[in-house]
Amino acid sequence: MSFQDVYGTEPEGVWAAPGRVNLIGEHTDYNDGFVLPLALPHTCHVAAARRDDGVLRFHSADVPGGAYQLELDALTPGPEGGWAAYPAGVAWALREAGLPVGGADIHVAGTVPTGAGLSSSAALEVGTALALGDLYDLGLSRERLARLCQRAENDFVGTPCGIMDQMASACCTEGHALFLDSRDLSRRQIPFDLAAEGMRLLVVDTRVKHTLSDGAYAAQRRACERGAEALGVPALRDVPYDGLEAALTRVDDPEARRCVRHVVTENRRVEEAVGLLERGETRAIGPVLYAGHASLRDDFRVSCPELDTVVEAADGAGALGARMTGGGFGGSAIVLVEEAAARPVTDAVLAAFEKEGFGAPRVFEAVPSEGARRM
Structure with missing residues (x-):
């Protein structure tokens, strides 16, 4: 209508x-x-x-x-x-x-x-x-x-x-x-023209629905706030990467400690990715994506079996990098691939979902596009 x-x-x-x-x-x-x-x-x-x-x-x-x-x-x-x-x-x-x-x-x-x-x-x-x-x-x-x-x-x-x-x-x-x-x-x-470099960024929508207002997201945020309070900083942004290990010894709450480690290392990963992209080393961001997923899975604990399956299958099929994206508890993953590998990697993800008994995901290409505007 x-x-x-x-x-x-x-x-x-x-x-x-x-x-x-x-x-x-x-x-x-x-x-x-x-x-x-x-x-x-x-x-x-x-x-x-x-x-x-x-x-x-x-x-x-x-x-x-x-x-x-x-x-x-x-x-x-x-x-x-x-x-x-x-x-x-x-x-x-x-x-x-x-x-x-x-x-x-x-x-x-x-x-x-x-x-x-x-x-x-x-x-x-x-x-x-x-x-x-x-x-x-x-x-x-x-x-x-x-x-x-x-x-x-x-x-x-x-x-x-x-x-x-x-x-x-x-x-x-x-x-x-x-x-x-x-x-x-x-x-x-930051320029991000993958097509010009012979690459693609795939989005794999697992179709596992998530509702961020259901409490899990808020719980993670509270854990971050507890970590910042324990360290006496306004926000976890203020914990220096080179002082992370010393900082972790001052956080007694295990959940907050994991969240501190994720946020501090994730900020470093963003800076690393930006540096690589600005130097034209786009393919080198692949390991950064994999490391980000491991941190979200193991430290922040917001992944799920379907998202992990995407990353594992993509890695096994030769993807340059992959990780969950968004708040977690379902949703989507991104996969960075060489253009020629887009179909084989997609097929590997689909086969892995079928093997695990998951419903088929939706896969499409992410093309960096224009922001909000009047039509």
């Missing part, structure tokens, strides 16, 4: 915001660390028009059921609300920031797989914020837009995510990965 089918009029505009994959730098953003995501060609499209009665109406082409209708003045944070909680949370966050947002009719349609660790929620948030920002002439910078979308997810939906997903959706550029310092939001676009 289109906007006109649902609301009987044409929209004032259509905006698009992409999902993302994170090349390296997992669970570092809410520890003030470094990340290196890229935008996917898969997007959430938001068609919207203003209303003058203080009412928000949301409809999705991808979710069965009718439109949600909410009063702007009655928006209240809470764990219920389904998919509409994300755009409603954006409107709430904008108003909480004192911005003059009025009512709107909003129709969304997307191609970002949901529950796959590819930031479908951030794409929906950023697309909605961009639409409302343009409709009501709010003059939002991309950084402020991303911060407000993060607040919507943190405080309205109830997921304690970091800033990476929203910044990636808002700020990535075509043909690049985004080197982002999540503390001050300084960023640098």
